[in-house]
Amino acid sequence: MARRTDTRERVVRSAARLFHAQGYHATGLNQVLAEGGAPKGSLYFHFPGGKEQLAAEAVALAGAELCAELRAVLAATPDPAEALDQVLRLLGERLVASDFTCGCPISGVALDASAESEPIRAACVEVYDSWQRVVADHLDRTDADDLAVVVLAAVEGAVLLARTRRDLAPLHAVGARLGLLLGRNAR
Template sequence: MGLKGAETRDRMLDATQELIETGGYLGAGLNQVIATSGAPRGSLYFHFPGGKDQLVGESLRRAGRTIGDTLEGLADSRPSVAGFVEAVLQHLGDRLEESGWRKGCPVATVALEMASTSDPLQEACSEVYSSWEEALRARLAGRPDADDLAVTVLALVEGALLLARTHRSREPMDRVARQIGVLLS
């Protein structure tokens, strides 16, 4: 694939991520992706012959890697696990607030809408969540309850994002950060 083709593909993935984050799977129609990305209709089927589910699945995985890279960067700058999770919540809260409370988790909406009806999207969502869980588990290495804590912390972060978006307030994230500090101490 040439540079122009890669750029077109990236624009479509960017547009899809934006649309699914703010409106979910159902809010990311193919016509909207084409209009938002400025890509020709034929490019959609050339780059994503599997259709919308392939496009959304790849967009979810890409967003998951972006968040994963952020987790790695934050892990390098925070010596304690509680400090790391607090920094993650701060980052995600900043992102959510800066978007006008429209961008919570890049995976959650699609997981809730489609995981029970689309195997490819369920797999994409599961892969992303598993990678984030693994990043948390790595920070908790050495603790006998690392597996349980990784799932618990991820669930608390996801719930905090949902509540913060719903209430349009950072308060749920701040409260969860404090309780995670207690849980991990």
């Protein structure tokens, strides 16, 4: 039996998983509560801002978890091109493991709800900015901030294409081209 004090965390984690796989609009609150094993009355007790607050917190949680993983991969791999390969491998493994149903953990919410909700938009911006900072900090270049935007945008696009096509080829193509930009010698 789950402890009563972990209800809030279970609901946020369930929401993060469902938003990741289904997007914001396709995920219902009853579904989140059922998957989180939480009573209906607990939603507005823990999230007085309703689905909007829950989504913003789920985005923050999922984004922070991936950010920590990115930070660990980059810390363990000093060469930027090799680090990119490791990150793309990680993302590709997740796509395959989910049968291409789960790409970026926040993109579905960003696309579905950020135009209509300032708290959700702000949470998405914070996550993307944190990922960009991690990449920029890893690059030892004067143009690190701009290059981090290019890397993030290309990887995010490659994940979307790979998910849509159910094929890792976009990740491989982005890795090859960005690897050259990051200093890898042509193979």
